Amino acid sequence: MSTRSVLAGSAILVAIAAILARDRVFFPAYPECRTIPGDAAWPDISAWTKLNDTVGGKLIATVPIAAPCHKILNGAPNSLYDEEQCAVLRDHWHFPETHLSSPSSPMSYLFSNNTCNPWSDPDTPCTTGTDAVYVINATEVSDIQEGVRFATENNIRLVVRNTGHDYLGKSTGAHSLSIWTHKLKSIELLGQYSSSEYTGPAIKMGAGVESLEAYKFAASHDLVVAGGNCPTVAMAGGFIQGGGHGPLASKYGLAADTVLEMEVVTPTGQYVTASARENADLFWALRGGGGGGTFGIVTSATVKAFPDTYGSTASMMVANTGDNADALYSAIGGFIQKALPGLVDAGAFVVWIAAPFGFMVSPAVAPGLTSAELDKLMQPMVDILKEAGLEYQYSSAQHKNFLASFEFYSQGTSWNVSDYNVGGRLIARALALERTDELVEAVRHISTTAFMSGVSYNVAHGVASPGDVAAHPYFRKTLFGLALGTPVNYTDWSATLAGQERITHDLIPALERLTPGGGAAYLNEANFEQGDFQRTLYGDHYGRLLEIKRKYDPESIMYARTAVGSEEWKERGDGGLCRTQ
Structure with missing residues (x-):
């Protein structure tokens, strides 16, 4: 071969390398397992x-x-x-x-x-x-792209x-190797976002912007955004990518319903915009179709912003005294039948709790309603309690805007999730209203020994069709999601594990029996040991989601428990991650 031929070949290779570097596309050849410390291939x-x-x-x-x-x-x-x-x-x-x-x-x-x-x-x-x-x-x-490149080239597990x-x-x-996106805190108002799908105010926020930060920024412009009920949940991360319900859900839908576009580093290292006009399939999948760390690493999300307004909040407490349990659980059934549908249909978001100590509404959040209007919606439950002779505490308040109502009910509350192992199930309105006695029996079985929270909303009209976003279609007929927990024991690891096993083999099955062959769970509040997670967490969307996953992540760089495509991997006892097929 002549020198000229060698140089020409080298020039071609250099050109190809330049193209790959520019577009950040990597083509690894993976062995069966990810490399771990101690392996010869682990980077020095x-x-x-x-x-x-x-x-x-x-x-x-x-x-x-x-x-x-x-x-x-x-x-x-x-x-x-x-x-x-x-x-x-x-x-x-x-x-x-x-x-x-x-x-x-x-x-x-x-x-x-x-x-x-x-x-x-x-x-x-x-x-x-x-x-x-x-x-x-x-x-x-570029920090994210370099992390993806390094993990890819060295066959290392990548975490977001x-x-x-x-x-x-x-x-x-x-x-x-973990990519920590918490410091991506940029936030800006787009006063007049315009597309074929939406024209109006929007807010673009970095992946690290938390719900309360977004609420405060929106309020400074007399606007609101659909964020989380927990103030420190980052919106553009796993929250939106898992669907995302919160205090404005009954008014504007899931957080995923309000997204206009996202910027994302794909598993091949490309930095792309995902919207209804660009990479539309990826955009669909990112809105509730897998959670964080599935289809790429989101760096920002642009969401619809809505006019701010006054609102009200309410709370209620009924103690379980030990001799009033039958009346108490009967009242919970009445609450589900006679109060909840009217509340969520009026735009309220209602969190109610059933636990060994009794029953609570904490809180009911009603944007755009006066406290008198909220009291009227809560009156059926008050009447039930009075008729049953149950002692209760009830209060309501009116607030000048959404931020004031949010800060009112969240002040002084510890939002850490460390204290509980968690599982959950979505409850359809038809099930709740037609089989109330069976549902209450399951609620009683769970809540006499564990903590249970009913997060109630109506997101049926958050999108024109359940297939418009990747979030489970079951959301559109849900009256509330039941999240349940067993306590963590910080000094007894075996007791903590036993509590999780009880969720998997006793508590969640009590709800699953109400929907044999069907039903669903909220991706962000599910049991990580959920069997048949493809159907339970994604429903009929799973097949399409898997196709999109394989398109944007052909080498399966992104792995997360219960995420789309995770069935192709298994975690070994030593923490190593290996392919199953």
Whole structure:
């Protein structure tokens, strides 16, 4: 071969490399399992140092959040051991801010690093365990692209973490590289967004913008957006990608229904806009079709903004005294039949709780209604309680705007999810109204020993057709979602696991028996051990979602528990991730 031919060939290779670098497309050849520390193929320290340089020093070597509570860290004496600091950590463990500021600590304790438990004996060795090995603190799109490239080229498990609000263990993973999007906090008003689908005000927010931050920004412009009921849930992350219900759901639909476009780094490293006009299939899938870490890494979402208005809130409490249980659960049935439909149809969002202590409405949120109008909607339940001779407490208040109502009922509330293992089920209106006695029997079975929350809304008209977004079609006929929990025991891991098994094999089946061969669960509040998750979490949309997954993620870079395509992978006992087919 002539020198000229060699040079020509080299030029072609350089040109191809330039194109691939420009479009960030990677073509790996994967073995059966992801590489983990100790494997010969695991990158050496120089490779990680180079990655750190590439992302401008934003690579973080994970130190478990509870490391100060242990004398041994990863097999060596721990210089971070500090009894006073450990005591402070325990005191603040249940507050979201403790975990929000951590690049690796999930709020759901079942997926936390139990080898590094802040309540275990100080002599218990602490290891990285289920935490990511390294985290990229992403503040630029290029940081995410470099993380995707590195994970792809080195066959390393890739995890996406935002705030850590996550019941299903999607935002953490052993032996992984994590992309932390929490610092993507940009937010701007688009005064007159215009497309063939919508014309009006919109707000574009970075992936790290939390619900309360979005509410405050919108309020400053006399607007509202459909966000979460928990103030520290980041909207553009797993919340919207799982569907997203919240206090404005009965008025404007799921958060996924209000999205106009999203910016996303795909698993091949491309940075694209997904909307009804560009990458429409990806746009459809990102709105409720898999949750965070499924189809790509969302960097921003542009959502509809609506005119702000006054509103009202209400709360109610009925104690279970031990001798009034029959009357109490009968009253709950009356509440479901005679009060809830009218409340949600009037635009209210109602959270009610059944637990060993009794029954609560906490809160009912009614945008655009006066307190007198809300009182009238709550009156059927008041009448039921009076007729049954049940003592109760009830109060309502009116607020000048949505933000004022949200801050009123959320003040002083701990929103951390660490204290409970969680599972859930959506309850259709027809089921609730036609088979009330059977439903109440199941509610009683669960709530006499566990915590149960009924999150009630009407999102039937959030979209023109249930197929317009990827969220489970069952949402459109749902009256409420039941989220249930068993308590975490921080000093007895086996008891915590037993509580989760009780959810899987006793509590959730009590609800599943009401919908044999059907029914659904909310992706963001489901049981991570949910059997037949494809049907239960995605319904008839699953086949199309899997096609889109394979199109945008042909090498299955993105894996998360119960996410689309996750059945193609299995987590080993040592945390390794391997293909099943």
